């Protein structure tokens with residue numbers, strides 16, 4: 001491909017990226033929410049979008065199947081970031097990664113007495129680092145979604161998940177007991193593409209940079 005390919009996930013990342021694309025003079029020709037197409041053209045013949053699962057974005061960019069992409073810090077930390085240049089925090093899809101427990105579980109006491117707890121999460125690597133830094137012993141259980149269910153049915157004592165309003169936690173009688181980090185989405189660029197397609201990529205990166213909202 002002589003033009004550039006940008007990897008995006010459907011949902012909040014796509015929605016919150018639209019104003020950044022507009023700032024770069026890029027307008028998708030279809031809405032991925034209603035279209036089943038995975039490759040979406042734009043008003044610019046040299047720019048196309050590929051619609052991928054959020055967790056797959058770094059992989060597409062790492063291998064050069066996409067020249068650039070937008071991915072959450074949560075996803076990038078789990079991926080590791082190899083082969084990726086991360087020039088911009090776009091400050092979109094903001095939330096936080098937190099530890100949550102059922103209302104009846106005394107997390108502070110468990111930490112205090114050095115209890116070994118079971119933690120369910122999609123974010124094994126980040127969770128492992130967090131608890132290791134606190135000197136806590138945890139058994140991590142990998143899940144792919146609906147983490148909130150795990151403590152309610154006895155699969156885990158706690159979860160590590162993303163929180164924005166806290167509505168899902170409240171609806172499931174869970175309490176946020178510890179914030180691990182704040183999360184936003186970043187622009188990631190394939191390192192080889194940045195050299196080979198600099199003339200096409202640099203203006204897009206600069207337009208995105210100029211359109212970031214504080």
Ligand code: ATP
Pocket residue numbers: 009010011012013053054055071072073074075093094095145162163164165183184185
């Ligand atoms: P799916 O929801 O289809 O299982 P996913 O959770 O990987 O997939 P999204 O829910 O679209 O995909 O999340 C994409 C990114 O948006 C996440 O990696 C994270 O950075 C951010 N995000 C996730 N949940 C929230 C939230 N509640 N508020 C704001 N940003 C969020």
Ligand code: MG
Pocket residue numbers: none
């Ligand atoms: Mg989700």
